[in-house]
Amino acid sequence: MLSDSDFLRLLPKAELHCHFVATVRVETLLELADEFAVPLRTSDMDELLRYRGLPDFLDVFHAAQQVMRTPEAIARVAYEGVEDAVREGNLRYREYFVNPDNFAELGIAYPELIDALVDGLGRAERDFGVGYGLSCAINRSLGPDAAVRMVQTMLAHPHSAVLGIGQDYLTPEFTEDPLRFRDAYALAEAHGLRRSAHVGETMPESPSNVRDAIEVLHVDRIDHGYRAADDPEVVALAASTGVAFTCTPHSTQMLSGWDFDENHRIAQLIRGGVTVTLATDDATLFHTDIGREYTVALTQMGFDIPDAVRIARAGFEAAWCDEAHKQRLLADFDGAVLALTAARA
Ligand SMILES: [Zn+2]
Incomplete structure (x- = not known):
């Protein structure tokens, strides 16, 4: 008889909130860091991911970006990341945030970046049957003009694998400030690109950021959105619009210290009727995988097998791939x- 844990692990999953750079296998990160002479605090795998504070985490995150300086390295990381997630949690479909500005800094132009990703992810699709889509992440630290330029670049080089826009990092003031990027979102909307925004992630951010993303940026999905749980009107808005929230339980434990219990904000959103899907955010860097978000986090928040089936199915329903797929x-x-x-x- 299949245990609940195996059932949850083997349940097919669509992951919609996953930053490409953080899908790198730790062994590969160490190997590529050596090859490209990217400095790391330690070459001990366990020690590397044992952060004594945010600077340690950011160092590893930065290094994970720095090692992706050739199309071959990008394609390899893409392929291995799928292979791992299939084993760990029966991944069947995934959408990735990729940050074109960060790759451009390493000398990888946008068309070359997309081709390298499609190379690795396409091979993984053939070998493991896992579909994929790409969402370009606005680097919020670069400001609103860079965000508009990123969308313009996407429009100048259309690709069937590129489905929409999202975000990463924070503004230079370490805030979310969704409305700062309204021009980029309007441009994306006008050209039929799908849209999501990282809002309401941590305590310093307001629940109204979630409202602004829905009402002003016209997002198709909210990434994180936990603070909405602190404002019943925002929960009601999210529930009535049906906009899906891509929630990443283990990242909330790492960044906000929130326990997995029935009062966790993700649990509150689910009980409030919001469409929630689960994802890893930065799988390798947060010591998690798509299986654990169900077997550990979801069960500890008090949800049962039928709930898990509903939540996993919502991930496929909220995907941006074409209708036939x-x-x-x-x-x-x-x-x-x-x-x-x-x-x-
Ligand atoms: Zn994220």
């Missing part, structure tokens, strides 16, 4: 759930 993914999902349910009885 989505229907195929959903049919496969429903078939797998039937088989897993039979194996559990």
Whole structure:
């Protein structure tokens, strides 16, 4: 008989909030750092991911970006990241945030970046059957003009794998400030690109950031959005619009120290009728994987198998792939759930 933990691990998953750079396998990070002479605090794998504070974390995050300086390295990281997530949590579809400005700084132009990603992810799709899409991340630290330029670059080089825009980093003042980027969002919307925003992630940010992202930036999805749970009106707005929240439990433990219990803000959002999907955010750097977000976080927040099935299915429903692809993914999902349910009885 299949245990609950194995059921949750084997449940097919769509991951919609995943920063490409942080899908790097730790062994590969060490190897590439050596090859490209990128300095690391230590070459001990466990020690590297044991942060004594935010600077240690940012050092590793920076190094993970710095090692991706050739198309071959990018394609390799892309392929291995899928291979790992299939093993750890039966990943079936994933959308990645990629930050074109950071790669441009390393000398990788936008078309070359997309080609390298498609090379690795396409090979992984053929070998593991995992579909994918790309979302370009506005680097909020570079300001609103750079955000508009990023969207212009995307529009100048359209690619079927590139589905929309999202965000990473924070503004130079270490805030979210979603409205600062309204011009980039309007441009993306006018040209049919899908949109998400990182808002309401931590305590210093206001629940109204979630409202602004929905009402002004017209996002299709919210990334994080936890602070919405502190304002019933924002929860009601999110529930009534059906906008999906890509929540990343382990990152909230690492960054905000929130325990996994029934009062966790993700649990509150789910109970409030908000469409929630689970993801890893920065899998390698947060010591997590898409399986653990279900087997550990979701169960400790008090949710059962039917809840998990509903939440996992929401990930496929909220995907930005084309409708035919989505229907195929959903049919496969429903078939797998039937088989897993039979194996559990
Ligand atoms: Zn994120």
